[in-house]
Amino acid sequence: MSFVQALGAGVLRWLAAFGxxxxxxxxxxxxxxxxxxxxxxxxxxxxxxxxxxLVIILSSGLAVGFVLALQMYYALVPYGxxxxxxxxxxxxxxRELGPVVAALLFAGRAGTSLTAEIGLMKAGEQLSAxxxxxxxxxxxxxxxxxxxxxxxMPLLAVLFxxxxxxxxWAVAVGLIGLDPGNFWSLMQDRxxxxxxxxxxxxxxAVFGVICTGVALYQGHETQATPEGVAYATTRTVVxxxxxxxxxxxxxxxxxxxxx
Amino acid sequence: MMSKKSIExxxxxxxxxxxxxxxxxxxxxxxxxxxGQRSGYVVTAPFDNIGGLKVRAPVRSAGVxxxxxxxxxxxxxxxxxxxxxxxxxxxxxxxxxxAKILTAGLLGDQYIGLEPGAEERNLQAGDVxxxxxxxxVLENLIGQFLFNKAADGGDKK
Amino acid sequence: xNDPALIEIDRVSFGYDASRLxxxxxSLRFPRGKVTAILGGSGCGKTTLLxxxxxxxxxxxxxxxFDGEVVNARNRDQLMRLRRRMGMLYQFxxxxxxxxxxxxxxxxxxxxxxxxxxxxxxxxLMKLNAVGLRxxxxxxxxxxxxxxxxxxxxxxxxxxDPELIMYDEPFAGLDLxxxxxxxxxxxxxxxxxxxxxxxxxxDVPECMAISDHxxxxxxxxxxxxxxTPAELMGSNDPEVRQFVRGEPDGPVKFHFPAPSLAQDFxxxx
Numbered sequence: 261m262s263f264v265q266a267l268g269a270g271v272l273r274w275l276a277a278f279g280x281x282x283x284x285x286x287x288x289x290x291x292x293x294x295x296x297x298x299x300x301x302x303x304x305x306x307x308x309x310x311x312x313x314l315v316i317i318l319s320s321g322l323a324v325g326f327v328l329a330l331q332m333y334y335a336l337v338p339y340g341x342x343x344x345x346x347x348x349x350x351x352x353x354x355r356e357l358g359p360v361v362a363a364l365l366f367a368g369r370a371g372t373s374l375t376a377e378i379g380l381m382k383a384g385e386q387l388s389a390x391x392x393x394x395x396x397x398x399x400x401x402x403x404x405x406x407x408x409x410x411x412x413m414p415l416l417a418v419l420f421x422x423x424x425x426x427x428x429w430a431v432a433v434g435l436i437g438l439d440p441g442n443f444w445s446l447m448q449d450r451x452x453x454x455x456x457x458x459x460x461x462x463x464x465a466v467f468g469v470i471c472t473g474v475a476l477y478q479g480h481e482t483q484a485t486p487e488g489v490a491y492a493t494t495r496t497v498v499x500x501x502x503x504x505x506x507x508x509x510x511x512x513x514x515x516x517x518x519x
Numbered sequence: 520m521m522s523k524k525s526i527e528x529x530x531x532x533x534x535x536x537x538x539x540x541x542x543x544x545x546x547x548x549x550x551x552x553x554x555g556q557r558s559g560y561v562v563t564a565p566f567d568n569i570g571g572l573k574v575r576a577p578v579r580s581a582g583v584x585x586x587x588x589x590x591x592x593x594x595x596x597x598x599x600x601x602x603x604x605x606x607x608x609x610x611x612x613x614x615x616x617x618a619k620i621l622t623a624g625l626l627g628d629q630y631i632g633l634e635p636g637a638e639e640r641n642l643q644a645g646d647v648x649x650x651x652x653x654x655x656v657l658e659n660l661i662g663q664f665l666f667n668k669a670a671d672g673g674d675k676k
Numbered sequence: 677x678n679d680p681a682l683i684e685i686d687r688v689s690f691g692y693d694a695s696r697l698x699x700x701x702x703s704l705r706f707p708r709g710k711v712t713a714i715l716g717g718s719g720c721g722k723t724t725l726l727x728x729x730x731x732x733x734x735x736x737x738x739x740x741x742f743d744g745e746v747v748n749a750r751n752r753d754q755l756m757r758l759r760r761r762m763g764m765l766y767q768f769x770x771x772x773x774x775x776x777x778x779x780x781x782x783x784x785x786x787x788x789x790x791x792x793x794x795x796x797x798x799x800x801l802m803k804l805n806a807v808g809l810r811x812x813x814x815x816x817x818x819x820x821x822x823x824x825x826x827x828x829x830x831x832x833x834x835x836x837d838p839e840l841i842m843y844d845e846p847f848a849g850l851d852l853x854x855x856x857x858x859x860x861x862x863x864x865x866x867x868x869x870x871x872x873x874x875x876x877x878x879d880v881p882e883c884m885a886i887s888d889h890x891x892x893x894x895x896x897x898x899x900x901x902x903x904t905p906a907e908l909m910g911s912n913d914p915e916v917r918q919f920v921r922g923e924p925d926g927p928v929k930f931h932f933p934a935p936s937l938a939q940d941f942x943x944x945x
Contacts, residue, residue: 300523303526303527303530304526306530306533306534307526307529307530307533310530310533311529311530311533314533314536354544380773381773384768384770384773385766385768385770386770386771386772386773388732388766388770389764389766389770389771390772391732391759392730392732392759392762392764393759393764393783393784393787393788393832394755394756394757394759394760394784394787394788395783395784395787395788396752396756400787411534412533414537415533415534415536415537415538415540416537418537418540418541418544419536419537419540421540421544422540422541422543422544423540425544444547448547449577449584452575453545457541457544457545461541
């Protein structure tokens with residue numbers, strides 16, 4: 261095949277794959293919304309995805325809060341602006357670190373678990389068997405997991421930020437000895453519920469869609485072999501992380517650029 | 520494999536925890552608490568130069584926050600910057616009050632400072648604050664300083 | 677419709693990718709209420725036939741007809757409707773690993789029958805009893821052996837009393853006892869429920885023992901022979917003889933196509 265033919269074939273293949281992925285996402289969205297009709301399934305998945313991620317999210321949030329407080333303190337000392345520590349930590353967490361880091365952790369913990377689970381179900385022909393029993397695996401297996409992921413992600417991001425702020429407070433007031441009044445009051449004055457907290461929640465919802473969608477897609481498309489499943493889980497983490505970071509840039513630019 | 524009941528309880532707790540976190544962030548760590556005081560009356564104030572004033576900057580009188588800046592536009596006729604302020608219902612200012620654009624601290628954000636006048640009638644919704652003082656623009660200050668310096672030098676000769 | 681054939685394969689061609697056709701212009705009829713065995717070597721299209729009947733794939737050419745209706749793999753609603761009348765037993769069971777034995781068998785009932793839990797419980801236990809596993813209802817799938825798993829899968833496949841039961845390699849990898857059990861179950865279920873059974877297998881003795889009708893396929897989906905077990909066992913066709921007797925060399929060659937010995941080893945043959 262000549263180079264041009266090969267290039268053309270490659271482009272067509274890529275287009276087909278892109279179309280396939282888009283159709284899959286469309287199915288996820290459509291069936292995901294309908295999954296509210298099976299709350300028992302969704303609840304079970306929220307437990308598997310959300311509750312089980314709590315430990316890592318909370319501990320990471322605390323750790324990030326500690327470190328952020330220390331670092332920002334040292335950065336602010338030369339300007340004599342250490343009273344703004346609370347405000348800076350809050351904004352960093354609520355606008356950026358909360359949604360993004362929680363999403364990355366989610367991709368690593370819950371995303372890989374979803375990919376492996378779906379991949380193994382596919383390998384064991386469980387999805388095919390379900391189809392033959394006239395039950396659509398998209399609505400029975402994929403959709404509840406998707407909805408659960410989209411619901412859990414914002415909750416986890418919020419908890420990450422909240423715990424981070426508390427951790428920062430412990431370091432700032434407890435360890436360093438800053439004035440607690442300033443720590444909270446500047447925050448309360450300058451952090452806006454809708455613009456900062458609200459946009460952060462919107463971001464994490466978008467990330468939830470991305471991470472859960474990618475995880476389910478990789479699991480669904482994996483080759484039914486051990487290597488296939490292993491490869492798919494690593495791809496979930498890589499693709500989710502890249503997508504989250506890129507979308508973060510886009511969303512930040514949209515939400516936070518001064519008019 | 521946990522029983523169905525304990526799973527449901529677990530998920531319920533998780534969601535509650537998340538909502539509590541959201542509440543904490545909104546109330547304790549942001550300005551939702553002061554959100555309720557959004558009922559206010561809207562007045563405008565034209566400035567020659569609004570400097571670095573931003574929308575949602577506070578409006579303060581004697582240092583106490585009494586409202587927020589809700590909009591900044593350019594008047595196409597007078598080419599002055601028109602700032603829209605929303606002041607708390609509970610705080611009334613006389614019609615001849617003045618508005619200045621001040622800076623919080625040396626390098627801080629800019630805000631509107633209101634100084635009460637002496638008239639008996641109060642500002643109503645839709646009124647215009649006539650007496651305004653623009654922001655201090657650093658470049659103009661430096662230019663002024665140099666001009667004065669040059670003038671002094673010229674006088675001495 | 678009371679066509680004596682429940683399923684008709686009418687000049688069907690199919691390949692997973694366009695360049696290689698697994699089935700080529702094949703026509704078959706599967707009689708209602710009987711056990712039909714589909715025999716053949718690996719890769720001759722036996723499992724593919726089952727998938728086409730179940731609508732998992734769509735034929736590239738020809739029609740697949742189930743009880744008078746043409747199976748359209750693109751029409752999800754029709755597929756869902758037809759599949760409720762079919763039961764499929766996968767080679768390794770394809771049980772839902774996150775559910776217990778009981779929940780696996782109850783799955784189709786809970787999804788489709790709309791019956792109350794108490795009634796479902798009774799039906800599940802009856803189905804498990806039919807396969808001899810009523811006592812195992814509380815076990816998790818991980819605790820169940822291979823042969824037992826297949827029986828659970830069979831109980832699940834017949835949960836809704838389907839008209840058509842398809843078995844994909846039901847005897848593969850089983851010990852003699854389990855094989856005997858499986859063969860017996862297939863035959864008895866077919867007779868008691870009046871269903872039609874299709875058994876895809878390469879296990880000649882078991883299939884011959886329980887089938888009413890046998891179809892032997894070769895590579896490319898070519899029908900080598902069909903008829904009663906007695907007819908095939910007594911056939912003089914070399915291909916049929918090689919298969920039913922398990923002879924290592926015959927019309928199906930022992931050696932995979934290779935260059936001559938002289939070429940590979942540099943010796944004179």
